[in-house]
Amino acid sequence: MPKVTGEFAYASDLFAAGMLWGHTVRSPYAHARILELDISQALAMPGVHAVLTHDDVPGAKSYGLEFADQPVLAIDRVRYFGEPVALVAAEHPEQARRAAEKVRVEYEPLEPVTDMERATEQPPIHDGSPTAGHGFREDPRPNVLRTIVIRHGDPDAQADVSVEGVYQLGIQDQAFLGPESGLAVPDGEGGVDVYVATQWLHVDRDQVAPCLGLEKEQVRIHLAGVGGAFGGREDLSMQIHGAMLALHTDRPVKIVYTREESFVGHVHRHPAKIWMEHRAARDGRLVNVRARILLDGGAYASSSAAVCSNAASFACGPYRVENALIEATCVYSNNPPCGAMRGFGSVQSCFAHESQMDRLAAALEIDPVELRLLNALEPGDTMPTGQVVTGSLPVAEVIRRAAELPLPEAEELPRDPIRLPGGAGNTTHGQGVKRGAGFAVGFKNVCYSEGFDDACSARIRLRVGPDERLGAEIRCAAAEVGQGVTGVILQVARTELGTDDVVVAPGSTDGVDSAGSASASRLTWMAAGAVRLVCRDALEELRSGGGREVDLERTYHHSRTFPLDPESGQVTGERVHVAYICAAMRVVAEVDVELGLSRVVWIGAAQDVGKAINPQAVHGQIEGGTAQGLGLALMEEIQTNDGLITNASFTDYLIPTTLDMPPIDAELVEVPQPDAPYGVKGVGEPPTVVSTAAIVSALRAASGRELARVPVGPEDLAGL
């Protein structure tokens, strides 16, 4: 409700008496040595209270989500365009910006590593290998962040028919609307409170405190209103910087990124180049899938190692295949750092394997939907990692349900140009416009994988009121990023306790342990698990103890996962992933084959959701996730030139508008997940995984073009 009245406080809306404005000085180079840093002129500017450099970082000089390879402020070298070099705090944001311009940095430009295919032959951008010693496969080539090889069955197995292709994806940006922002407030005792838009409060704290040279208890991270996330807020942005300025000036400091800064202020979706070969029997059965996946992780590791693992794990798609050889490498480069974005490695693989399935169907002259059904993975089958699929995974069912959705009726000409490719540009009255239908299936994991115990804690204060009615306050550090997890927590608590008198405390590291991140489609499952557990235990304790009030905290764990063997890529225990989620999509698109303009007419989806506890919110996730996949299919790409981003604005980086989005008919396929609370599964990612592939499939059908790279541009559709 406060979101529709303008009263909901997002991170950029925060205010504190006496607050200063922080600003970040950033590198104009993708790769350079820092020869000299002079802050004296900036310090003398009006209204300026502090100018800080790496010398002022009180504790650890580097941090990172999984590997501490990223300097808080650049030390002697910058490795990507926009890397933070210095910080300014001033009375007015404009004073801070002007002072930032007066920070003198002398750079010696170095040759940037920008081609992911050449990166492993160029001088390393990091000293040593930041990701070595973590149990990954040894790969002595320079600039390798992680290499995975999965050998399954007989990787040389031959078959009647073989198709191969090379597929590429550009860099996609999360483009959440609320720019990175936060307010850091010194507590007067050497500690600091940071109010920030983030996806994972406790891991923010665990990265921030060591860099400030503080104990964890001295740093409290509080969730401010989050204006979208989609993976882009898993890593730190202003947290350490704001806290440094606040502690240095002993004043509250607010930092709000501009949109241009936001494009360099968070990690992006990995660009990829993927070679795949599918070998199949004449009847359509897959015999062998061979894949080489190359991902560009950019300058710092972020979650690239896990993205690489997902891209490899899901390379064959949700299909049964007895033999496979999958090699995936993620490299370091001087391109924009990449990390988590909705779909997390599966988006890239899905575009490749679904393009291949269409190609195979054509080679075998089998209907593409039939080919997919014939090979659909099901519980009991073995994944290329050796994990046997258990629980719910209704691949054939989502394929059938999506294929059964009625296609939209043909539209007559003449029509309003808004319903033609080119839209209001009025570029055609129907001449050259061809219609085609496409299909795709995709899947990925729910929760974290490879032995990472991603637990979720919840705390309850349950009391019996004077009227003998129960009332509760729930604390959970689950990040509400717009996906509705607060609603899930409330719904679960009210259901379990049988009372409407439940409030959810604001998210914070204070007073409760970690909830894990708002990512990997995990939070509905994990938060529901934690809240259900703590509610049931609190009720039990109240009943057996006979008291009037209990205060309990419980931690929920999902089934244990195990790492992959670094040599064989085979799982070293029962499972590498906790569970899987899948979706199928059917798309109708029109292409003006003369001008290369396109229009997505209609999208039909069937998604495996486990159990939909809030169907309206599930549909919202499907529609929104599909829109982001449409963006990647048709328009979204961060453009770089020698590592420099050239389109850091919504004028030049386009995301879908009301004019681009077709109606979406979505079917929810409910096969409850046996080991999940209420049978739920995550729902956020599958629509993004599958929609790019499905839309391009339709564009191929309409245009007759190969379309091996996304985003697909007019020149690709017109064959220029």
Add this chain to the structure above:
Amino acid sequence: MRIELTVNGERRETEVWEGESLLFALRERLGLPGSKNACEQGECGSCSVLLDGELVCACLVLAAQAEGHHVVTVEGLAGDGGLHPVQEAFTETGAVQCGFCTPGLIVATADLLERNPAPSDDEIREALSGNLCRCTGYAKIFDAVRLAAGTSDAK
């Protein structure tokens, strides 16, 4: 410099720096952060307000240009009787996820329905194409507009 303007029916005065946008003045000087700062270059519509009844991006208007004018922000839509029908409809239909685009979309929708009380889907599409939303894929925003317009059954 000092400016005087009417915001949501109330006479307001504030000190501003000459380079400040109306958006900055509303958010940081007048205590009205409902209008959002998503791009601050007129591309996303998150800061949509009515300036003398005209739909504008507050980020593209200098605060000084608003001197003597009437501004209505999202905070000014709800009346004593409760939420504006467009606000009700956005809540009802699930058109709000992260909500950062919501204030701008609500002001733009209120403006659309003022001019065209029963818009067709194509008219909605065109009217709201200047308001970016990254979460919803717009489907539920269409539902909200139709609900507010009372055309939910039509299409």
